Amino acid sequence: MSETSAISVAHATIEEFTGSIPAGFTGSVPAELDGVFRRLVTEFWEDGSLVPGAVPGIPALLDALDTVPPAGQARLALLLGLLAEAAGPDGGLPAREAVRAGLDRYLRLLGDGRTDAGRGAALLFLLGHFPDDGARILAAVAGTGADEDDLSRLARCLQPYEGADAATRWNLGRVFPSPAVWGLTDEERAANPALDQWLGLPAERAAELWATETRALLAYSGAKAVWAVEHGATVSPFVAPAPEEERSAGAAPAADVFRGHAEAFRCPRCLRPLTAGAEAAVCAGCSAAFPVVDGLLDFHDEPSGPSDPLLAGRYERGLRAGFVRIMGANWGGWVSLDDEDAYLTRQVRPTEGPVLDLAAGAGRWTRVLARSLGEDRVIALDLSAEMLAQLRAKLDRVLTVRGSALELPFGDASLGGVNCWNALQAIPDPEQAIREVGRCLRPGGTFTVLTFRQAADPLYRHFQRKLERQAHRGSFDPEQLTGWLADAGMTVRDLSGPGNFLFVTAVKE
Template sequence: MPTTNPAAAALAAALIEAEDAGKGELAILLGLAIEAEEGQAAGPVTAAARARVDDYLSIWRETADEALSLALLYLLAHFPQDRDRVLDTATALPLDPEDLSRLRRALAELDQDNPDIGRVFPHPAAWERDDAARRFDQARISALGAEKIAGLWREDTETVLGHLGVKARWAVRNGPVVPASSDSVPDRDVEPPAAGAELLAQHAAAFRCPGCGGSLRLADNLAKCAACSNAYPVEKGILDLTARVGETGDDFLLKLAQVPSMGHYYEAHARPNFVRLCGSNWAGQVLPSDEDDYIASHVRPVDGPVLDLAAGAGRWTEVLAKTVGAERVIALDLLLPMLVTLRGRLPEVPAVLASAATLPFGDATLGAVLCWNALQAFPADAPTAIAEVARCLRPGGTFTLLTFRNSDDPVYRYFARRHRFPAHNDGLTLFDRDELVGWLTEAGLEIRDEASPGTFVIINAVRPAG
């Protein structure tokens, strides 16, 4: 039998004996104590907490309090040895199916012969993969060794526990949680229309070669640099500036076909849940319509194209197009499946596959820039991207952004940090409001408006004239 920790045993007893109003906080605290001895499969804290699993299950069955139920769900997710009886209780309760999906994953053991990696946010059941996505996953995972697979499995478990914990923490401190929902979900297999460089040619004067900074000539299915002779492919209205034509292994059409349903997944599941997590928006305080209104009332372009930076699947590009006219908009992102979805829903808007860290536009060529719910996707490059925006804006042009700051609650911050995403391999990285303001100021931009509901940061800035 494993030894137990007296302090953890006392904490478990206090949870069982406490008044209902205090049980939720104690359940979360006990879960945190278990996580503090991470790496000890049968550590003394875990052993002491696990000794009272039957009591937790009894309280869980009897409570009608949502916050306490979420806190117990988070705690019980730490006991894979008791998977069967925890799930027997869970399936008899009126749980959110998404939370039940998270619980099943937290209690699961890794199957090295058939691992399922990287598909847990916002919950495993959200990943309704078609054949193309399954093939992509199989190819991706088959290239990994057993040690790497085990490490990624642990990171996925951290993400699931982090989401259960952050939801419970918010509910215990603030009250009922409203379901996450999206108001604009594209079809799973939306196809962009055929289009060559002519869709981008109207903005040719703004483009610059990412290799040398020379002007680009856009014609047929190519963008050719007049200075260095680099050439970049254009397919279906998407200009790929990440690879030159003729490079070994270059196949833009093949890349276009990868994971075609990613844009659907992002809009239907990832984005609304990410906004709840990062914006502390569990009660739905900020609605998509509020975001629409802010964009429509604050984006004020001068002459030149209007860039949607890190445009994703196009939800906010559509608002931008309605605000300034689709003929003025360029969408830029570094994830090709997102741009495929965007082009399918907005066939009149051209797209560019490129990095935010080196924008492919000349100095003072853009009339305005929008970066909505995106800056946190590349935290290490955020100050560079802001400086690039300032460089490319014409005097008087606006930079309008929505991102997120760290919570003032250290426990909430801990749970958010447990989430692992691309570009966040060490845990979810958000910003401090003052560092964002500092980057904008250093870039020469002036803040004209700012709003901070929850842990959102919404800013409208301008490049001063003169």
């Protein structure tokens, strides 16, 4: 497309967009507005890339900011943010510079005193793409009433790695969904000098990790903006931590490391029976030995990875809450922790045998299972020794096992039920994990899952996929997931959930 025709198309589509907004419009968004906006987007952007000839039309978008009410400004700011980060010739630099030319306009809109939630979210997403103007942007945003969560995320997006001080670099790996959610204190930094994750890393690798985290934060901001321009204000970004429960003083290792479930366990390599000793469980077939450390059975060859007690302690309030919000489109608080607990309590209907909490993490939903079924009946499995340590400190009667979801250390038809809550999307081969669950479940046993579907809206799906690429976690097509379950011998009894949530209950045939 020539520059002349690109400008002509841009003006035509922008005029259609502005014409779809009634004069003096301040109320609810007309139903047709989002449809017209989507058509405007397709003239400039498609699935993360610039449409050929889009750059010459950007000045017309900037001019339109001065002529439309806040609902239109919100959508234009969202589109401009998409263009600022879009792939294109020269890495998208011409588009980013063309969008950056409107910086004065963006800051003026942000400071005009209007409290439109969608416009505010879209402008913050847009401004996060201009680190060269970071000081000016942050000074302007400071007086707008933006909350601590948004401010800390924006500040981190605008902070180049090369200019970050030691205290900021110390937070490498601890910024999602925002540094404010982590709330790390000077005392915690002083008490955990070994957790300086960038120390000793090659500068190039540290800068790469920094850029990855920045992209994840921008994906979060973009998804929030898409939701807010259509629905309004989001619920509070913070999830209050649950009251601390009394922790055990560290129970002595049980004499029976299988806790009465020896019949269920098998060698994950050859599926032969195991004999448990004080220091290891030994396979009767291939003679493989799996260590027992302080009562923890370890079936995985690889090291657990670096220990970070700050991560385990903030998982529910920080990482988990932010991940669920963007992946499930839970900005309106459609699904609460109480809703999740109620679903598990209602749907887990095990047959005879132990119930496995697969990828149990720090044990939030292991506790739900233990309360409804009894601690003695539940087995918790995870790859992270640090997470399992958190779990064992709260649930010392639950048998904990370190192992892989892809090679479960259980015999065929040995488990009465399996739960995998907010974890299936993080498993490298979810289809294989489902096959393993099907192999191990007894007939009639339930498999309960919380995971996420792919967003239907292409704009929201763009940000969902960006986070998936950064975090190596995916979403699912419900039909594909149902097919995997069927191939593993399970029938779906329930598949539900608002937004992009997928609540699944399947039963072994």
